[in-house]
Each structure stands twice: as C-alpha cells, then as structure tokens.
Amino acid sequence: MLREQLKRELKDAMRARDATKADTVRLILAAVKDQDIANRLDDKTEQDDDSQIRQILAKMIKQRQESIRAYEDAGRCELAERERDEIGVIERFLPKQLNDREITSACRAVVDEVGAQGLRDIGRCMGTLKARYAGQMDFAKASAKVKEILAP
Numbered sequence: 556m557l558r559e560q561l562k563r564e565l566k567d568a569m570r571a572r573d574a575t576k577a578d579t580v581r582l583i584l585a586a587v588k589d590q591d592i593a594n595r596l597d598d599k600t601e602q603d604d605d606s607q608i609r610q611i612l613a614k615m616i617k618q619r620q621e622s623i624r625a626y627e628d629a630g631r632c633e634l635a636e637r638e639r640d641e642i643g644v645i646e647r648f649l650p651k652q653l654n655d656r657e658i659t660s661a662c663r664a665v666v667d668e669v670g671a672q673g674l675r676d677i678g679r680c681m682g683t684l685k686a687r688y689a690g691q692m693d694f695a696k697a698s699a700k701v702k703e704i705l706a707p
C-alpha cells in the first residue's frame with residue numbers, strides 16, 4: 556500500500572538526513588491524514604486508499620507547479636528550485652505519467668465505452684477517466700481531448 560510506502564520513505568529519509576525528502580513526505584502524510592479526517596466526517600469510504608492518495612499527490616504537484624510560476628515571475632529562483640525538488644519527491648510515489656498520445660487514446664476509449672454522444676456527456680467521461688487513471692494523467696489535457704473528440 557502507498558500509505559505504508561510513504562511511512563517507510565519518511566523513516567529512510569530521516570536516517571539519511573535528507574531534509575527535502577523528509578519534509579515533503581511529512582507534507583504528504585499530513586495531507587493524507589487531513590483527507591482521512593474529512594472522509595470520516597463525510598462518511599466517504601467508497602474510494603480505495605491508494606486512489607485517494609494518488610489524487611492528493613496529483614493535487615500537490617499542481618499546487619507546486621503554480622508556485623513555481625509565481626516564484627519565477629517574482630524572480631525568486633531559489634524558491635522555484637525548492638518547489639521543483641519537492642515535485643521530484645512527490646512524483647516518486649505516482650505511477651508513470653501518460654504522454655499526450657496515450658491520453659488521447661485513453662480518452663477515445665472512454666468516450667466509446669461510455670457511449671458519449673455530445674458535449675453533455677463530458678462529465679461521465681471525465682468521471683470514468685479520473686477513476687481509472689488517478690495520478691497518471693493531466694486531467695485538464697484530458698478534458699480538452701474529450702471536448703475535441705465530442706465536438707461536432
């Protein structure tokens with residue numbers, strides 16, 4: 556399980572005195588714990604644990620990419636580099652990311668599978684993609700591809 560892998564990686568990073576990795580894994584574990592609390596309060600237990608953690612990791616990467624752009628615009632290259640280092644640590648826990656061609660192929664397959672006819676079916680397609688490819692693709696790109704496929 557991904558949760559156990561994260562705990563092992565934190566211990567290993569602490570032993571190796573790798574501050575960046577240890578701090579990043581602590582942030583991941585804190586976000587996972589926050590999600591656990593939210594799930595308990597909302598009584599949401601339908602998703603499997605690894606899938607939820609992958610979604611958290613993907614969100615963390617997106618946040619850091621936005622921070623990198625802001626830091627670079629402000630001329631704070633050292634902070635942007637730190638964010639890149641954190642992205643490198645987070646990506647170790649995600650499956651291989653799909654490239655543009657694979658995203659297009661997956662989108663076409665889901666559109667055919669769902670039987671989508673028009674733009675009103677984008678939500679169903681995206682729901683299926685998110686369930687199947689959590690943490691493996693950029694869903695903004697996937698949404699654009701689905702719209703392109705479904706456009707008349």
